[in-house]
Amino acid sequence: MIKIRHALLATLLPVVLTGCGAAEGASKPGDTEVKVLRYQGGTGSVTFPELAAELGYLGDVKLEWVGNTTSGPQDIQSAATGQTDFGGAFNGAIVKLKAAGAPIRAVIGYYGSDKETFNGYYVPENSPIRTARDLIGKKIGVNTLGAHHEAVIKEYLKRSGLTPEEISQVQLVVIPPVNTEQALRQGQLDAGTLGGVLKDKALERGGLRPLFTDVGLLGPFTAGSIVLREDFMADNPTTTRTFVTAFGRAVEWAQTRPRAEVVARMEAIIAKRGRNESADTVRFWKSTGIAGKAGAISAQDFDRWIGWLERAGEIKPGQVEAADLYTNAFNPYAARSAS
Structure with a gap:
């Protein structure tokens, strides 16, 4: 499995580097800064940039x-290759893409x-596990x-005293989240x-x-970040600051406003954008889950996954450092949080 992933990264690297050089979003010398940011969304969900726009x-x-x-890895690959201007993924996926040579940097969680918002790892109620x-x-x-999920599971197994050989005997099976409950019950x-x-509905039905x-294992933590290409940030510093500041304001708004108000705003966004989708999912929204105020990133948000990837042999020790992966320079809320 590790060899396959390394092969995929090796295949991706020249595409990433070529795409970054020809990114449509990057400004040329003398041009005005980019003011339209291309992005990918999610069916029935509202991103923080969409909330910021609203x-x-x-x-x-x-x-x-x-x-x-x-998926998150696909989203940040699209940003790295210039198909979009920003993307978001699990911080461990950002570490791997950076290790592959992609010129990206995380700017906000x-x-x-x-x-309130967490991932659980469930078994049937009568399971011997x-x-x-x-x-x-x-x-x-x-x-x-x-x-x-793979990172959290492997960390749980390691902290529970399993050896690498024993951990390798735990089989991870890729399955669409919508099918997980049924597969468990069957x-x-x-x-x-x-x-x-999906968790809330499954637990309502009982039997699990x-x-x-993950929050019980690691405590509250920011798990994923938004990345921009480094050339985009260099060519468009004002747009970058506007985007990250607005993103942070939207996160802080969602962190501090009553839940009902946040849900109502998300429902309104989904209704207005006309993508023929349901707002049922956002009605179950409980919290941002983001640990840092207004999305501020900390070194720990990456260090824990760098260690996991080094132990797994997917990156070399010292190949990537947290300081090379993120910046809070464009997030004014980060400075306030630190002070």
């Missing part, structure tokens, strides 16, 4: 939706886990490999990852219990 925070910067992303050791030889359903999976509305949760 709240009037973006000023003269506009958003251009080009479609919906299929956009999702995470707290006591009670500890991490009971997972040896068993199947756990995850939405994708090499991302948030015995096709021994354990499964559930979060958001958590083996552990």
Whole structure:
């Protein structure tokens, strides 16, 4: 599995570097800064840039939706190759793409886990699985490999005392999140990852219990960040600052406003944009999950995943450092938080 991922990264690298040189969004010397930012969204969900636009925070910067992303790694690859101007993914995926040579940098956190919003790793109520050791030889359903859920599961197994050889015997099975509950109940999976509305609905139906949760394992944490290309930031510093500041204001707004008000605003955004989608998912929204005030990033948000990737042999020790992965320079809320 590790060799396959390395091969994919090697294949991606020349595409990333070529795409960055020809990115449509980058300004040429003498041109005015880019004012229209291309991005990918999600069906039935509202991104923080979309919320910022609705709240009037973006000023003269506009958003251009080009479609919906299929995953975080795909979203940041699109940004790295110039197909979009920004994208977001699990911080561990950002580490891997940076290690592959992609000239990207994280500028603000956009999702995470707290006591209201978290991911759980569930088993049937009558399952004999009670500890991490009971997972040896068993199947756990995850939405994708090499991302948030794999990292958390591997960290849980390591902290529980399993050896690398024992951890390798725990099989991770890729399954669409919408199918995880049914696969668990039918015995096709021994354990499964559930979060958001899918978790809430599954627990309402009963018959499942958590083996552990990511917030229980790690405490509240920001799990994923938005990245921009480094050349884009250099060519468009004012637009970058406007975008990140507006993004941070939208995060802070959602962190501090009553839940009902946030949900109502998201429902209004979905209704207005006319993408033929349901607002059912946002009605289950509980919190941002973001640990940093207004999305401010900390070194720890990347250090824990750098260590995991080094132990897994997916990056070399010292190949990537947190300081090379992110900047809070464009987020005025980060300075306030630090002070």
